[in-house]
Amino acid sequence: MTLGTGTESALIIDIAFWVIAVSSIVAAFAVVQLRDLFRAALFLAVSFLGVAGIFILMRAEFLAIVQVLIYVGAISVLVLFAILMTRDIEQGNPSNRLRIPAGVLSVLFVLVTAFVLVNTEWTLIDDAIPTMESVQTELVLSTETVEEVAEVYSNTVPKIATLLLQDFVIAFEAASVLLLAAIIGALALVRNR
Numbered sequence: 001m002t003l004g005t006g007t008e009s010a011l012i013i014d015i016a017f018w019v020i021a022v023s024s025i026v027a028a029f030a031v032v033q034l035r036d037l038f039r040a041a042l043f044l045a046v047s048f049l050g051v052a053g054i055f056i057l058m059r060a061e062f063l064a065i066v067q068v069l070i071y072v073g074a075i076s077v078l079v080l081f082a083i084l085m086t087r088d089i090e091q092g093n094p095s096n097r098l099r100i101p102a103g104v105l106s107v108l109f110v111l112v113t114a115f116v117l118v119n120t121e122w123t124l125i126d127d128a129i130p131t132m133e134s135v136q137t138e139l140v141l142s143t144e145t146v147e148e149v150a151e152v153y154s155n156t157v158p159k160i161a162t163l164l165l166q167d168f169v170i171a172f173e174a175a176s177v178l179l180l181a182a183i184i185g186a187l188a189l190v191r192n193r
Helices: 011-033 037-057 061-085 099-119 132-138 143-154 156-167 169-192
Strands: none
Touching: 011 037, 037 061, 061 156, 143 156, 156 169
16 A cells, blocks of 8 residues: 555554554653653654654655654754753652643644634645646646646655755755754763763
8 A cells, every 4th residue: 555546545544643643642741741851852752753654644755754864863862862961860850830821822822723724725736736728728837837846746855855955055054064063062062071
């Protein structure tokens, strides 16, 4: 069973979505509620993996790989190392007086997000790619433009690679140098101890 051949509405895809979504939400709640920082960081990695799984179900494989490489592979490991290098992690997170305002703010954020999701007119790929008949009758887009849009939707990773390595190469290299400087700075901080 491969995605893209009409299996998006299959029962197994629905089951996989709900399993991934529920496990990701449970892991996110565990991150917030656990007092043990190490376990909270592990649940954060599980939540990030759940988001990557949802990206795969949405047929956004590039974003799923980036999610796994950057968030699960880099940020979660960085958080785990920071926790392990910190003293007195057994004491856990002390509760503070901002817990109730943070909860109220979180509920408001969820309500605003739900409102936006319900009231947004979502464009499907089939609606975004005009058919050849509509192009010829309305004379809005050329045939080459229609084919280019169809290629972008069907072949996303090479298009993103072209943008990163040709059009936006300066910003891409600047981000690489910034990450390298952060790694060197972290090594210098650890070495002094």
